[in-house]
Amino acid sequence: DVQVTQSPSSLSVSVGDRVTITCQASQGIKNYLNWYQQKPGKAPKLLIYDASTLETGVPSRFSGNGSGTHFSFTISSLQPEDIATYYCQQFDSLPCSFGQGTKLEIK
């Protein structure tokens, strides 16, 4: 099974900050890596799929990069509504798996 290690687990941020989260897969997964945003009490929301493709309607301040085993997710200029927990997910093969999550908190 493919394991996904996400870091950091939490991040203290300010509005306007550039925020970067990374995920490392235990083996090569091509570009089969997705990123989700989850706000308290809500279902996750797809932001980026296939490592770098922005889901329709998602603001362009969100971006993703990477292939193989190393991936990154960036918010170019954090907005107040971006405070949430973010998860990566690999789906190169079953079972798919999620990273442990990164919780953004206001500094």
Next chain:
Amino acid sequence: QVQLVQSGAEVKKPGASVKVSCKASGYTFSSNYLHWVRQAPGQGLEWMGIIHPTGGNTDYAQKFHDRVTMTRDTSTSTVFMELSSLRSEDTAMYYCARSRPSGSEAFDIWGQGTMVTVSS
């Protein structure tokens, strides 16, 4: 609009079973795999399994394979997830999610979640 609507919250005793439903609408039911993901309070996301709506083919995470059964009713565009031999550690929010038939099978539509509480 495209949506997945799940059944309501459940409270079960240890050892019991729970069956959660997920009704799809706004798209062709047969076109997308459906998944179940759970999230214990304050914890991360955990994939449980997948079902194909047309053939009913399933694949379960090893952790759940002897306790979970996923089924579907094509006449109502509904999938079901039944978890048996419940224990306190199964207390969680259970989500169904649709995956898009593209390279990374991203989960583009999610249900609202069903809270299952296991308590004596």
